[in-house]
Amino acid sequence: MDMGFVDDVIMTKPETSKIDVSSFIIDLSEQVPDPQPIVRIWGNLIASRGNISTVVGLAKSRKTFLTAAVASGFLSSSDFLGFDTPATGKVVYVDTEQSRAHVHKVARRILRSIGLPTNRNHDQLVVVALRELTPDQRKDATGEILRRYKPDLLILDGVADLCNDPNDLHESEALTCELMRWSSEYDNHILCVLHSNPGGDKARGHLGSALLRKSETVMLVKADGDTSVVSPQYCRNEPFMEFAFRINADVLPELCSIPAPQPKENVFADVMEVGRVYAHSELVSLLVKQANVKEGSAKMKISRAVRAGIIVKNQVGGYYLLGSQIEVSQSELHDEPF
Structure with a gap:
């Protein structure tokens, strides 16, 4: 063996890191304010700037109705379905699953909920349909939307469609890191919508596991007949009280009583x-x-x-x-x- 080669390997200095870690060091002499609230429910903070959250539920559990209600509450001068905000700003609602016609209905529903005209665009609400794009294109488009509109609240209805395989560990972690980076860089809150595993409450795939670990709040939605029950699966802040809603004759969500538990079949x-x-x-x-x-x-x-x-x-x-x-x-x- 060439001993000169061995000496060169031993004496070679490791490659210098390209990351400047100084900006990540916590300075205890710095006065850091609490994160600014973006969305509350009955006064309980569920979404603040610089964070991400997740809505989890089975298909047809009315997750989209819930997230549209969050958008309505943010845009309302008072509240909607218990959701409100002390902040002002812009909402971008990104749908990755539905046709443009159905996304139009979601946009109009958000506006109808709080009495705004539905036949024209509003500066505070941008609704986007990305169904036709590939997962990589959806991710790139979302990044461009953030750069262009700089929303205070970004809702990703179908976040799993921003990656090719939500069961791939590395891709799921990479997307979660990107979401956290976006929330920090644009000082906003990103609310992700994700399916749960069939027959269970756990968010689907490695992406679900990664999002649950990083989320400020995880809201679980479960359908019970004509009613949907929303519960705090995980909260970094004070957990909100479980509540239920149903869809009324105007095809808008309204609060209702939580259904009494049915006896299990014997x-x-x-x-x-x-x-x-x-x-x-x-x-x-x-x-x-x-x-x-x-x-x-x-x-x-x-x-x-x-x-x-x-x-x-x-x-x-x-x-x-x-x-x-x-x-x-x-x-x-x-x-x-x-």
């Missing part, structure tokens, strides 16, 4: 006979066949039902419906429960 009452005791394997087979669930899911349902008091497990491992009040001997069972 599948055991449908498949088990009153007064009969079932062995564990027998009950599992019954659930697999009649409730159309897999074996592992059936066993889990049985365990949960016992803990919830829906069914009873007696001393010898038999299962029966609550209220049957029966006891059996071990000889009446064909197998052990597990």
